[in-house]
Amino acid sequence: MSAPARPSPGTARPYEFPAVHRHALANGLRLVVAPMPRLPLVTVLALVDAGAATEATGREGIATLTARTLAEGAGALDGATLTARFESLGTAFDGSADWDSSLARLTVTRSRLEAAFALFAAVLTQPTFPEADVARRRDERLAELAQQLAEPRGLADERFSGFLHARECRYARDLAGTAHSVAGLDAVAVRAFHAAHYGPRTTTVVVVGDITPEAAQRLAEQAFGGWTGGRAPAPMPAPRAAREGRRLVVVEKAEAPQSELRVGHIGVPRAHPDYLPIVVMNGILGGLFSSRINLNLRERHAFTYGASSGYDWRRGAGPFVVSTAVKSEVTDRAVVEILREIDAMRTAAPTASEVSLATEYLAGVFPIRYETTAAVAGALAGATMFGLPAEWFSTYRARIRAVTPDDVLAAARAHLDPARALVLAVGDAAVIEGPLAALGIAPVERHASEDDPAEAP
Numbered sequence: 001m002s003a004p005a006r007p008s009p010g011t012a013r014p015y016e017f018p019a020v021h022r023h024a025l026a027n028g029l030r031l032v033v034a035p036m037p038r039l040p041l042v043t044v045l046a047l048v049d050a051g052a053a054t055e056a057t058g059r060e061g062i063a064t065l066t067a068r069t070l071a072e073g074a075g076a077l078d079g080a081t082l083t084a085r086f087e088s089l090g091t092a093f094d095g096s097a098d099w100d101s102s103l104a105r106l107t108v109t110r111s112r113l114e115a116a117f118a119l120f121a122a123v124l125t126q127p128t129f130p131e132a133d134v135a136r137r138r139d140e141r142l143a144e145l146a147q148q149l150a151e152p153r154g155l156a157d158e159r160f161s162g163f164l165h166a167r168e169c170r171y172a173r174d175l176a177g178t179a180h181s182v183a184g185l186d187a188v189a190v191r192a193f194h195a196a197h198y199g200p201r202t203t204t205v206v207v208v209g210d211i212t213p214e215a216a217q218r219l220a221e222q223a224f225g226g227w228t229g230g231r232a233p234a235p236m237p238a239p240r241a242a243r244e245g246r247r248l249v250v251v252e253k254a255e256a257p258q259s260e261l262r263v264g265h266i267g268v269p270r271a272h273p274d275y276l277p278i279v280v281m282n283g284i285l286g287g288l289f290s291s292r293i294n295l296n297l298r299e300r301h302a303f304t305y306g307a308s309s310g311y312d313w314r315r316g317a318g319p320f321v322v323s324t325a326v327k328s329e330v331t332d333r334a335v336v337e338i339l340r341e342i343d344a345m346r347t348a349a350p351t352a353s354e355v356s357l358a359t360e361y362l363a364g365v366f367p368i369r370y371e372t373t374a375a376v377a378g379a380l381a382g383a384t385m386f387g388l389p390a391e392w393f394s395t396y397r398a399r400i401r402a403v404t405p406d407d408v409l410a411a412a413r414a415h416l417d418p419a420r421a422l423v424l425a426v427g428d429a430a431v432i433e434g435p436l437a438a439l440g441i442a443p444v445e446r447h448a449s450e451d452d453p454a455e456a457p
Helices: 062-072 079-088 110-125 131-150 152-166 179-183 187-197 212-224 276-288 292-300 330-348 354-369 371-386 398-403 405-415 429-438
Strands: 021-024 030-035 041-048 094-097 102-109 204-207 247-252 256-264 307-311 319-329 420-429 444-447
Touching: 021 131, 021 212, 030 212, 030 371, 041 110, 041 371, 041 405, 062 094, 062 102, 062 110, 062 187, 079 110, 079 429, 102 110, 102 371, 110 212, 131 152, 131 179, 131 187, 152 247, 152 256, 152 420, 204 212, 204 371, 212 330, 247 276, 247 429, 256 330, 256 429, 276 292, 276 307, 276 330, 276 354, 276 398, 276 405, 292 319, 292 330, 330 405, 330 420, 330 429, 354 398, 354 405, 420 429
Parallel strands: 030 204, 247 420, 247 444
Antiparallel strands: 021 030, 041 102, 041 204, 094 102, 256 319, 256 420, 307 319
16 A cells, blocks of 8 residues: 655745844843733843853853853842842743853733843843752753763764864863863853853843833933943854864763764854855754654664764864764764765755755744744844844745755755765764764774863863
């Protein structure tokens, strides 16, 4: 019996991204407001130009630790009191950091916005960073890191970055720091990082929801108008690969029944003009469930439960990587198939059907991604961080649908390069090393799981 025909995609429903209003306070703080009056909710998000890429060597993890300890005390309020105040307002403060920024956010009902906004601003501008709480958060990160490196998937992700990038590149080390760097952090270091990087000139406040631009401006002036300090960080040098050419690395995980595979190389910055063709190209290659790599490794060969590819979008050139876990005895064959699919992507243009499937999916899910105030606030924060044009969201669906097969082929040829791929396998070296060496794609470099290339002397 033949398989039933795949249903055709329906017509995407109309959608308009909320109108965006921008304003700057006299002290330099930028305000972005997007009214969404459908529900009586408001998301407030602060984007601070204080991401991991700004960290000094040896201080990796300070951006994450600072963001996570912001709400452990502010002014005369200790952490427990702050938590209780936020809870009494029906919300919670969330602090985090990524490669390019530190973020703080909350979502609250419109009726409690004024009180929540003032408390939110106090946490950002007057944090106390108690020594005991910073130490507790630091120890939590160390435990998190130990768990991450004990698990093959986490180990593969962390070591891939370490072997891919030159040692002096910040991207060679984990976003939230290494065991060595995090162990050296304390309240003094956190306070110094906050004083240097947090301030009105490095901060954008995004307000999305049931609020007018005028009301948001009044709240921002009241809460942040007197804030001073903070300086823009120096740009991070362009990421550089640890070595030229293709590499094949095996990280030992004795008696592992399967191998965690990572195949990729340094990609492109988020603001690259080829972004949309690259997104469509990656969707066809490994970004969608129906992608070539997933259908090959999962459906055709039954090597894995799933395989995917993706670009890690950052201000600097983040990695492009194919990720999967396969049975140990087929590790070499899976590598061959992954490299074959990357080569095929660069050899000929995809079919019109493949491109249409990817572009209609991307255009179709766009409204779903931005249904909530928190999602729209996050999108506007990203647009600010990467310097995207004002009309980016309102024109996205038309522009993604305009990507052609030739655009995809050009993007693949320009931005995929298997000749400089790092192939990394975390698995049972006794089983996988010989077959991988027999492929002849590169000499096998074998490492113990404890070998951290970013920390090597």
